[in-house]
Amino acid sequence: MLLRQCLSQRFHQTFRFCLYHYRLSSTCRKNPLGIQMLSSKLHDQLFSSVGEPVYSTENIEKSIMHLQQFDLGSNESEILDNIEFDLPPLEGTNLNKHFEIIAQKQSEPYVDLIHKLIKADIPPRPTQWQYVKGWTKYSEDDQTPISVDYPNEHVLVFDVETLVCEGNFPVLAVALSPNHWYSWCSSRLIDEEFRLKSNVELNDMIPMESNSSIPSLIIGHNVGFDRTYIKEQYQFESTAMRFLDTMSLHIMCSGFTHAQRLQYQAFEKGSSLKKSDKDDITEEEGLDEQYLSMLLASEKDKDAKAYVKIRNTQ
Known part of the structure; x- marks a missing residue:
């Protein structure tokens, strides 16, 4: 009697399990393979403008043959529970438009700042720079430089110099x-305090903004390096300041420069630049003579790690 009850319970459990998976399998969306x-509810929300895909017999047969080459597709894949929930409405008619519109909205303030800089009548460079602590603002007439806490601007082209030996x-x-x-100018430079401290403190960094909620843009060549010296970038609060790297833009559009390409090729071969490359790089790129000499000196050492170390001393 007890055995019969156990078998009966086991049968009902197995039956319910099979019935559940049968219903799940019959209601879930599958492709011909x-x-x-995606569940019907999610598919309708994401691809309402497209509808159900249409598969050609030729493409199905090609897909099956391709999977069979890797011993795939012979067994049915596991059927999971349908995931169904309400999504926010799409911003456009399809997913591509949706993300394109979102990207445009998020980048619009910064694109406007770029256009503002491009259209601006850039003031002439100062004829004399002020050697004082902190920020100095130069007027258009170059007559009245003013000490300020930070550049009160929304878009800036920015460059930093360091003294690595100190x-x-x-x-x-x-x-x-x-x-x-x-x-x-750093206070350490004005007061000659470099040797008094070895650790970099937050006050050694460069202040760049006061209102972190207003969109602002910093443009620079390899600006990731300059960014590490901006004071506000080490605060826990997020800011609306963004950065545009002109070196990345150049590489994206035109690839490596002549000097970068030669260095990369030399690194890939585990060697250094040849002497015949020196004149070309100096003429086309205007690189520092001492740096080039260091690169050429590495010809004696074919070890790639040593070469990377020399490259990083620029």
Whole structure:
């Protein structure tokens, strides 16, 4: 009697399990290869303008043959529970338009700042730079430089110089807005305090913004390096400041420069630049003579790690 009850319970459990999976299998969306697709509810929300896909017999046969070459597709894939929930409405008619519109909305303030800089009548460069602590703002007439806490601008072209032999400190910086030039000098440089401390502190960094909620844009060549010396970038609060790297834009559009390509090829071969490349690089890229000499000296050492170390000393 007990055995009969156990068998009966086991039978009902198995039956319910099979019935559940049968219903699940019959209601889920599958492609012709038996692979489970998005649930009908999600598909209707995401691809309402497309409808159900149409598969040609030729493409199905090609797919099956391709899977069989890798011993795939012979067994039915596992059927999972349908995932169904309400999504926010699409911003456009399809997914591509949806993400394109979102990207345009998020980047619009910064694109406007780029256009503002492009259309601006850039002021002439100052004839004399002020050697004082902190930021100095130069007027258009180059007559009345003013000390300021930070450049009160929304878009800037920015560059930082360091003194590596004395520590990883920002020493000098220059910035250009559509209306003004700015220069910054480290207090350590003015007071000759480099050897008093070896650790970089937050006060050694360069202040760049006061209102972190207003969109602002910093443009620079390899700007990721300059960004590491901006004071506000080390605060926990997020800011609306963004960065545009002109080196990345150049590589994206035109690939490596002549010097970068030669260095990369030499690194791939585990060697260094040849002497015959020196004149070409100096003439076309205007690289520092001392740096080129270091590259050429590495010809004696074919070890790739040593070559990378030499490259990083620029």
